Amino acid sequence: MKTRLNCPCGVAIKGTDEDDLIEQTQAHLAENHPGHDYTPDEILFIAY
Template sequence: MARRLQCPCGEGFREETDDELVAKVQEHLAKEHPDHQYSRDEILFLAY
């Protein structure tokens, strides 16, 4: 089942696995929001 997460900046993510979602979100955070870091558990908690 696909998981989704919407960043407050407007960027949306929809990935098929938790691992893919976490990787994409962490990549986005590193590039666009380097002062914000979230753990795998925090990202998955925010995902739906």
């Protein structure tokens, strides 16, 4: 199960599970990188 992701901006995102990681990543993108939307599959591809 992938629960961590490092955004290229330097922010480390950690979720309790994959669904939480996706939710937190999408919230980070919406707040800090408007217009950069990624699908759950794309998020999990770069997560570890």
